[in-house]
Amino acid sequence: MPFITDIKTFAAxxxxxxxxxxxxxxxAHGLDVIAWDPAPGAETxxxxxxxxxxxxxxxxxxxxxxxxxxxxxxxxxxxxxxGADFIQxxxxxxxxxxLDLHAKISAAAKPDAIIGSSTSGLLPSEFYESATHPExxxxxxxxxxxxxxxxxxIVGGRNTSAEAIEAAKVIYTSLGMRPxxxxxxxxxxxxxxxxxxxWREALHLVNDGVASTGEIDDAIRFGAGLRWSFMGTFLTYTxxxxxxxxxxxxxxxxxxxxxxxxxxxxxxxxEKLIDDVVEGTAEQLGERSIAALERYRDDTLLAxxxxxxxxxxxxxxxxxx
Amino acid sequence: MPFITDIKTFAAxxxxxxxxxxxxxxxAHGLDVIAWDPAPGAETxxxxxxxxxxxxxxxxxxxxxxxxxxxxxxxxxxxxxxGADFIQxxxxxxxxxxLDLHAKISAAAKPDAIIGSSTSGLLPSEFYESATHPExxxxxxxxxxxxxxxxxxIVGGRNTSAEAIEAAKVIYTSLGMRPxxxxxxxxxxxxxxxxxxxWREALHLVNDGVASTGEIDDAIRFGAGLRWSFMGTFLTYTxxxxxxxxxxxxxxxxxxxxxxxxxxxxxxxxEKLIDDVVEGTAEQLGERSIAALERYRDDTLLAxxxxxxxxxxxxxxxxxx
Numbered sequence: 056m057p058f059i060t061d062i063k064t065f066a067a068x069x070x071x072x073x074x075x076x077x078x079x080x081x082x083a084h085g086l087d088v089i090a091w092d093p094a095p096g097a098e099t100x101x102x103x104x105x106x107x108x109x110x111x112x113x114x115x116x117x118x119x120x121x122x123x124x125x126x127x128x129x130x131x132x133x134x135x136x137x138g139a140d141f142i143q144x145x146x147x148x149x150x151x152x153x154l155d156l157h158a159k160i161s162a163a164a165k166p167d168a169i170i171g172s173s174t175s176g177l178l179p180s181e182f183y184e185s186a187t188h189p190e191x192x193x194x195x196x197x198x199x200x201x202x203x204x205x206x207x208x209i210v211g212g213r214n215t216s217a218e219a220i221e222a223a224k225v226i227y228t229s230l231g232m233r234p235x236x237x238x239x240x241x242x243x244x245x246x247x248x249x250x251x252x253x254w255r256e257a258l259h260l261v262n263d264g265v266a267s268t269g270e271i272d273d274a275i276r277f278g279a280g281l282r283w284s285f286m287g288t289f290l291t292y293t294x295x296x297x298x299x300x301x302x303x304x305x306x307x308x309x310x311x312x313x314x315x316x317x318x319x320x321x322x323x324x325x326e327k328l329i330d331d332v333v334e335g336t337a338e339q340l341g342e343r344s345i346a347a348l349e350r351y352r353d354d355t356l357l358a359x360x361x362x363x364x365x366x367x368x369x370x371x372x373x374x375x376x
Numbered sequence: 377m378p379f380i381t382d383i384k385t386f387a388a389x390x391x392x393x394x395x396x397x398x399x400x401x402x403x404a405h406g407l408d409v410i411a412w413d414p415a416p417g418a419e420t421x422x423x424x425x426x427x428x429x430x431x432x433x434x435x436x437x438x439x440x441x442x443x444x445x446x447x448x449x450x451x452x453x454x455x456x457x458x459g460a461d462f463i464q465x466x467x468x469x470x471x472x473x474x475l476d477l478h479a480k481i482s483a484a485a486k487p488d489a490i491i492g493s494s495t496s497g498l499l500p501s502e503f504y505e506s507a508t509h510p511e512x513x514x515x516x517x518x519x520x521x522x523x524x525x526x527x528x529x530i531v532g533g534r535n536t537s538a539e540a541i542e543a544a545k546v547i548y549t550s551l552g553m554r555p556x557x558x559x560x561x562x563x564x565x566x567x568x569x570x571x572x573x574x575w576r577e578a579l580h581l582v583n584d585g586v587a588s589t590g591e592i593d594d595a596i597r598f599g600a601g602l603r604w605s606f607m608g609t610f611l612t613y614t615x616x617x618x619x620x621x622x623x624x625x626x627x628x629x630x631x632x633x634x635x636x637x638x639x640x641x642x643x644x645x646x647e648k649l650i651d652d653v654v655e656g657t658a659e660q661l662g663e664r665s666i667a668a669l670e671r672y673r674d675d676t677l678l679a680x681x682x683x684x685x686x687x688x689x690x691x692x693x694x695x696x697x
Contacts, residue, residue, distance in 0.1 A: 072616060198599040199616050206599030233598040239586045246595040252577040253570050254609055260569065265560045272608020274567040277554040278519040278527030280604030281684075285676045287593020287601070288575055293657045294670060295393060295520050301657045305650050329626050336614045336622045349615060355606045355687040362679035363602075370672045 058167050058191055058222035059140045062229070063087060066139030068132065068160065070097050073173050074145035075104035076201025078126060083109075083202060084230050085118030088126045091135035098128040107346050108202050111353035115203070132156070133163040140165075141226055143195065145173040153182035161186040169222050171195030175247050178240055179212030189214035193223045196244055197232075200349070203356045205233035205374075208244045233375050261335065262328050268335030285363045379488050379512055379543035380461045383550070384408060387460035389453065389481065391418050394494050395466035396425040397522025399447060404430075404523060405551050406439030409447045412456035419449040428667050429523050432674035436524070436681075453477070454484040461486075462547055464516060466494040474503035482507040490543050492516030496568050499561055500533030510535035514544045517565055518553075521670070524677045526554035526695075529565045554696050582656065583649050589656030606684045 065081035067074050070092040078101060081088045090101060105123055112121075129135050136142050142164055146156055153174070161170060161183075170192045172179065183192040194210035207227045211220050224234045237244045243251060260266045266274070282291050289301075296304030340348060364374045386402035388395050391413040399422060402409045411422060426444055433442075450456050457463050463485055467477055474495070482491060482504075491513045493500065504513040515531035528548045532541050545555045558565045564572060581587045587595070603612055610622075617625030661669060685695045 199612075204599055204602060206595065208595070233594070235591060235594050235598070237587070239584075241584075241586050245581060245587050245592060246599050248577050248581065249574050249592070249596060250600055250609070252573040254613075256570050256573040257609055260566060263560075263562075265562050266558070266566050268608075268610035270556060271566060271570070272610050273554070273556050274527065274529070275570060275604050275608045276606055277556070278525055278567050279571055280601070280606070280608070281525060281677060281680055282519075282673070283596050283601030284605035284680050285597055285601070286673060287589075287596045288571070288578055289589035289593050289653065289657050290660050290669070291520075292575075293661060294666065294673065301654045302650065305645065305653060324626065329623065332610065332626060333622045336610050339611050340614060345615065348611070351687070351691045351693075352603070352607060352612075352615065354691070355684060356602060358683035358687045359602055359605050359680050362683035363676060366672070366676040366679045370675065372672075 057218055058169050059165070060169075060222050060225040060229070062140035062226055064089065064139045064141075066091075066136045066142040066164075067145065068092070068135060068142070068156065069145035069147075069173075070094075070101040070104075071145065072104070072199060073197065073201055074143075075101050076108070076197065076199060077143050077145060077173070079105045079108040079112060079202035080230055082123060082126060083112040083115070083117050083121050085121040086125070089135050089139060090126060090128050091130070091132055092128075101128070102126070107349055108200065108353065110350065111357055112202060114354075114357055132159045136160050136164045136168075138165075140168055142168055142170045143173065144170070148174060148176045150177055150182055153177060154185055157183055157192070158185040158187075161188060161192065167191065169193065169219060169226060171223060171227075173197055175244070176242070178242065179210055179215065180240060181212075183212050183214065186214075190216040191219045191222075193219055194237075194244075195223060195227060195234075196246075198246070200353060200356070203353060203360070205231065205360075206246065207232045207234050208237050208246060209234050210237045210240055210244055212240060258328065258332070261331050262325075267338075268332055269339045272339065284359050285366070378539055379490050380486070381490075381543050381546040381550070383461035383547055385410065385460045385462075387412075387457045387463040387485075388466065389413070389456060389463070389477065390466035390468075390494075391415075391422040391425075392466065393425070393520060394518065394522055395464075396422050397429070397518065397520065398464050398466060398494070400426045400429040400433060400523035401551055401553075403444060403446055404433040404436070404438050404442050406442040407446070410456050410460060411447060411449050412451070412453055422449070423447070428670055429521065429674065431671065432678055433523060435675075435678055453480045457481050457485045457489075459486075461489055463489055463491045464494065465491070469495060469497045471498055471503055474498060475506055478504055478513070479506040479508075482509060482513065488512065490514065490540060490547060492544060494518055496565070497563070499563065500531055500536065501561060502533075504533050504535065507535075511537040512540045512543075514540055515558075515565075516544060516548060517567075519567070521674060521677070524674060524681070526552065526681075527567065528553045528555050529558050529567060530555050531558045531561055531565055533561060579649065579653070582652050583646075588659075589653055590660045593660065605680055606687070 065086045065088045067078045067090045166188050179194045183189045196208040198204040209223050227234045257271050293301045386407045386409045388399045388411045487509045500515045504510045517529040519525040530544050548555045578592050614622045
């Protein structure tokens with residue numbers, strides 16, 4: 056393979072919630088990490104986020120030599136990427152910004168280092184337009200919290216080589232992730248299109264006063280959400296068809312798709328709707344701090360991941376099955 | 377409270393996948409169950425489904441005296457409901473059928489027995505139109521597998537009394553469930569509107585050849601699905617906003633709702649699309665039988681439920697929090 060896949064040094068550009076998550080994951084896997092973010096106070100915020108994530112990563116098990124001390128924060132893009140075996144960009148979602156950033160990143164990077172972008176909203180054919188060696192440039196779209204959730208969507212642009220996709224799969228797998236190659240370069244990729252559809256409907260339910268944010272969250276987490284932690288909608292519905300299976304299910308429930316149950320366009324984000332969402336979630340949060348809720352989320356995610364892994368193992372399956 | 381809430385005898389009308397699930401849940405909670413279903417072979421199919429569910433219910437812990445032998449299958453609606461303290465109807469989703477059925481059920485039932493319907497697609501104000509004592513008639517909409525998933529959506533119709541909603545909450549809670557009162561009588565209630573939005577988008581992704589059913593399932597179960605087992609979208613996004621919180625998140629990601637990411641109308645259920653879904657799910661199923669997959673699902677659900685319960689407890693929370 057013409058690209059570096061046995062990575063020792065991980066470059067992270069951008070250290071917001073997503074970028075910090077990548078740094079935490081890479082550190083926990085025993086890598087040296089070099090981070091860059093031009094925002095004021097970025098280094099302090101990054102180190103604080105990693106400290107909050109670390110207990111969960113310790114519980115999950117750190118790689119030999121893993122340490123928060125192996126993070127170096129630098130002040131230029133070139134310093135960040137020059138020695139890196141792999142580069143992950145998690146900058147704001149603006150095309151002009153990413154175009155400019157990737158021209159600089161790719162020019163300074165080793166030519167055989169894979170470059171990944173955390174973008175969820177932009178297309179790699181577009182923002183890698185001015186990259187040096189664009190054949191090694193991919194999207195590696197993660198999910199929050201990046202240091203615990205296994206899914207990463209890999210998407211190539213028009214110039215990305217098949218070898219780069221394979222190399223990215225190897226690299227992300229070595230970081231404990233479950234890569235999913237999105238074979239067509241479509242806006243939103245796969246997961247966010249599904250999440251966005253649900254989110255839009257949820258906002259309508261709030262907007263119409265049908266339910267509070269807490270009630271909507273309850274409708275997911277005590278029902279379908281428990282299934283979705285290990286089984287997707289299609290296989291779930293295969294079971295709902297009973298022994299008659301999926302063709303029966305489609306015949307029985309397919310026509311319901313035509314019912315005017317769900318709203319189509321997104322609701323206007325009025326001040327009232329934003330207030331309702333903010334007040335609803337504030338009530339759900341209660342007395343807890345964001346950091347405390349993150350620790351609860353991390354602990355529970357770990358427990359759920361362990362539960363799924365153990366159950367799969369006892370049924371002769373690997374976690375990635 | 378004017379209704380029976382301390383129930384000993386559970387009447388189940390309809391014993392398909394959902395009806396069987398109610399029977400299994402009621403038996404596991406130590407109740408006497410009387411079931412009725414006019415379909416040929418219904419009793420045999422019901423007993424087989426309960427046998428397949430029983431190992432999971434044993435693992436979860438049966439109530440004292442719980443036994444599959446406490447199921448009696450009868451041949452008339454009147455025999456089924458006459459002595460029952462609580463009645464759950466899980467008949468096919470046809471208004472004419474449910475209208476007729478509920479006229480008969482409610483006329484034969486004790487006047488203070490709560491009557492619940494498992495409907496997901498019809499409105500209680502409509503199908504309870506001809507019921508005797510309609511004030512005690514509610515929707516109690518469960519999720520598959522009914523014997524393990526806690527969520528039940530309770531919906532009243534125009535004649536349902538507030539006391540009946542409260543009584544239904546008590547009854548479903550006594551069966552180990554987590555009731556969610558849907559305060560407005562809207563088609564699809566809350567959960568199915570969310571599920572349907574996601575399902576419609578998933579069918580489009582298959583229809584356009586973007587992804588297979590297995591890839592779409594992977595996009596959920598290795599990412600957001602793990603979170604959704606214990607935290608809904610609103611609270612999750614509150615965390616994604618970082619310390620700036622939900623107002624920041626709405627400002628940052630709200631505009632993306634206007635992107636043409638997701639399709640609006642449902643796709644036509646062409647033969648080709650149905651084939652793609654059926655073949656995709658057959659491939660996911662592989663060599664496993666439906667019954668074997670159900671056992672895997674049940675074991676994993678139990679493990680996930682346990683994981684969520686333990687983690688909540690260690691953070692000082694009850695499971696229903």
